[in-house]
Amino acid sequence: MRKIKKIHKSEYRPIADLVTYSPMPTRSLQMIDPFLFLNHHGFQTYPEHNQGLPFGPHPHRGMETVTFILEGDIMHKDSSGHESVIGPGGVQYMTAGKGLIHAEVSSSEFKKKGGDLEILQLWLNLPAAKKMMDPNYIGLQKDEIPTFELSEGKIQVQQLFGEWNGVKGAFEGTFPITMSTIYLEEGSQFTKEIPEDENIFFYLVRGEVKINQEEIQFRHLVEFENEGSTLSVEALEKSILILGHAKPFNEPVVAQGPFVMNSQQEIYEAYEDYQQGKFGSWNG
Template sequence: MRTIKRIHKAEYRPIADLVTYSPMPTRSLQQIDPFIFLNHHGFQTYPERNQGLPFGPHPHRGMETVTFILEGDIMHKDSSGHESVIGPGGVQYMTAGRGLIHAEVSSTEFKRNGGDLEILQLWLNLPAAKKMITPNYVGLQKEEIPAFDLDGGKIKVQQLFGEWNGVQGAFEGTFPLTMSTIYQEKGGKFEKVIPSEENIFFYIVRGELKVNGEEIQFRNLVEFTNSGEKIAVEALEDAILILGHAKPFNEPMVAQGPFVMNTQQQIYEAYQDYQAGKFGSWDH
């Protein structure tokens, strides 16, 4: 069994009227290399005629985002020309690479009608050799993402990256990565063997799980050591889990605002390039 090193409770960090919790980075946990940042927005219910998500045009370089839409929607636009509205159960994967400008806002319909919202955004680092690759974006609706059942249907797995149970993930990662969204009914159990040299990202979105014998509530991130290979998970109530694993890069990381690079000088250059218009134009 993998040993649990520490359990990190997500800190409450509201953004305007958007309920937001973040377990990473905090004072107790900088990153689980190459997983570097998580924001958990909601659960909350928006009234009619609301302002929606507050993430207007802003730049990124040197990292990637994986955005999980559980309730509500996100309208994505970026300076590379990508545009989409992704609804409940869908996932967005964006590679900032050498730089882009994007906005993540609510659809006109959501702002008019309101409704439930719960969205998570995970940042992935990029290895030094791929920091400056061409930006890319893929948004997939729920029905476009491969899924399979475990434990007689008590567990439903959306396979996002890599392969599990013979099912290949929906997205082609920039580096070797395995990631799933796991929906568990109370009593549902699964085990997974993860190579000890890979770091595990394990965040409980909803419900309560027993993880390698330890009971853990939602809005907690479980940090594992690299000893042992198996994790055993049982749902003590209906639950949603984001589970990812990848080999660490073991490279220096300097994160400042929307940029994630290897040196302070590269951060300085990112700001210069952005101000010089090298991230593309924003004419939406």
């Protein structure tokens, strides 16, 4: 069994009227290399004629985002020319690379009609050799993402990166990574073998599960030791889990605002390049 190091409860960090919880970074957990940051927005219900998500145009460099839309929608637009509206069950994958400007807001329809919203955004680091690569974005709706079943159909797995159970993920990662969104019915269970030299990202979005005999509540992140290879998960109630794993980069990380680089000098350069318009122009 993979040894559990610590279980981290998400901290409540509202953004305007947006309910937000974050398990990482906190005082107790800075990162799980190469997983940097997670914001869990919602669950909440927006009224008609709302302002929607508050994430207007802002820059990024040196990292990637994976955005999970469980309820509601998100409209993405960036300075590289990408634009999309992704609905429930969909996922967005953006590589900031050498720099872009993007906005993540609610669609005009959601702002007009309101509705349920639950969205998570995970930041992935980029290795030093790829921090200045060209930006990229892919947004996929629920029916465009490969899925498979476990536990006699009681578990639905969306395979996002890497391969599991013979199913290849929807996205080609910038570095070797495996990641899934897992929907579990009460009483369902699965096991997974993960190499000891890979770090695990394990966040319970909804429900309650038992992982390697430890009970975990929703909005908790499990930090593992690099000892043992087997994960054994049992759903104590209907649950949603994000599970990822990858080898750590073991490189210096300097994060400041929207930029994640390897040195303070590179952070200064990022701000300078952004101010000089090198991240592309923003229209709208």
